[in-house]
Amino acid sequence: MTLGAPTASPPLSVTEHLDRILGSVTRLPAVTIPIAHALNLTLAEDVHAAVSVPSFDNSAMDGYALRRVDAAAATAETPVAFRVVADLPAGSAENPRLGSGEAARIMTGAAVPDDADCIVPIEDTDQGTQTVLISRAPQAAAHIRREGADVRTGDTVLTAGRVLGPRDLAAAAAVGVSDLSVYPAPRVGVLSTGSELREPGTPLERGQIHDSNSLLLAAMIAEGGGIPIQLGSVPDDNNAFEEILRTHADQVDAFVTSGGVSVGAYDIVKAVLAPLGVWFGPVRMQPGKPQGFGRFPVAGEPTTAATGPAIFALPGNPVSVFVSFEAFVRPALLTMAGRSQIFRYTQRVTTSVGWRSPAGRAQYMPTIVDWDDAGTASIRPATAGGSGSYLVASLAKANALALVPEDVTEVFAGDVLTVTLVS
Known part of the structure; x- marks a missing residue:
């Protein structure tokens, strides 16, 4: 196995890494x-x-179309009689002539006869079918929806x-x-790496785990406006990993991989992609420090900033995957999808408890937002394990990510933090 050289890149801030990504991706052709x-x-x-x-004058009521002047004297005590000369359901193309003392029974949505200038609702009549008694004088243009009243x-x-x-x-x-x-929605190939991965529900042997990252990423891609294409998982084999990417490179707009991006002996993602020009390095965040981003060349062509599908190489631990996707992948996919609003809603929220944060790294803490009876929000970590990158089961409890700045090493109850609502 050919191993990638240890990274010599200086750590980037979250903003620097995101700017590099957004500077590389563009919206897809319409x-x-x-x-x-x-x-x-x-x-x-x-x-x-x-x-x-409407595309024609039509009735807003079930009733009778007639000439208003003929019913001007109608009252409940002295109703005016009309001869019914037509029956107009919605969709009828009929345009009956109406003389003095004549009416057409008409249903809601039907075209108003040219000779009529008002609709008398059925409630103001005796509902006759041969002749009808009108018991209230109509207003001008009563109950007629005019052509173009909504748009022209x-x-x-x-x-x-x-x-x-x-x-x-x-x-x-x-x-x-x-x-x-x-x-169009970007098509995104999803690929997990690691010989330890097994399908959910498969009995596990010592050292094996179920692959939750593929499902997590596919769901987040779909929620973020993309089309996930599940490529499964691949063992720690350089050739197998590269073959899957090359097979699908002309079918997707981006790849998202999980695992194999650090400095371990079996980090195949870095070993395969770094020689192709994909950037790998640390980002000053916790969790999610090791990151990779670039372009995967199609048909063996040299990779450039403008060709080949984008490739997001994320860490392997599930919470790191979740945080990395929210911080970097989701904004990029929304950019590709032509969205003008690419970031989630954030707000400033008070903490109800305190916790520690690593020095020199922006911490993304999965949190629960609570609301009191007055509607005031507060946050607390979703699990006692804090932002540990392996706490996937506890991640389901979180409905927000709280951002702790790089220069803060301890959060106290009552501090106010920026929170991204994720559900």
Whole structure:
């Protein structure tokens, strides 16, 4: 086995490493897809109305379409009689002529006859089908939805940069749009490394563990707007690892690996990728100190900053994977997906207990945010083990990450920290 040389890179701050990553990734080229497939994607071009909404004058009520002047004297005591000359359900193309004293029974959404200038709700009638008695004089243009009252042909309905939700798709469909220009979700290959890994549920022998990282990463990629492509796990074998990457390099926009990035004798990720130009080095954070990032060359071409899928080489311990993804991978994938908002919501929250933090490293503490009856938030570590990188079972309790600055070595109850809400 060929081993990678020990890193000589000076430790980077979290901000420096993130800036390098965001300076390398760009949003993916826009594609045009059917509207039904655009949910949660970012709109690349403004959407303009192809038709007005409503596209014709239509009834806002079940009732009777007629000429207002003919019913001006109608009261409950002296109702006015009309002859019903048509029956108009929604979707009818009929446009009956209405003379004096004539009405058309009409359903909600049906096109209003050209000769009618108001709708009398069914509640103000005796609901007749041959003749109808009108018991209240209608107001001008009563209960008519005018053509273009919502939007007119050519109006901008949705603006570029919007993340498309269900209501956006409905709006686009309503104005006659069938296809949308969007930035696609990045396809991300997920690969765990380590000869000790076994599928969840498989009986374990001494020294073996279940592979939770693949599931963790795939779920976080999907939650972050990407499409995870599970590549499984690979043992500590340089050739097997490189073969999987080369097989899938032209099918993905990025790889995310876990494990094999430190200075151990079996750190195959670093051994394979460092000679290809992928950067490896320490980042001043805890957990997640060893990191790697670069581009994987397609078809054996030399790697450059602009070619090949991005590759995020993360540490192997699950909490380190979680923190590293939140700090670096998620913002990068959202950038690739065309999002303008790439960071999670943060707020300043008071700590309810204290804990230690390593000197010279930004600590990401998995925490639980509690709210009292007055709605005031406070935080506490999700586990007594703190930010230990192996505490994957306890990680499920956390709903936030608290950031302890590099120059702080002890947090006291009552301190105020910046907290990233992760659920």
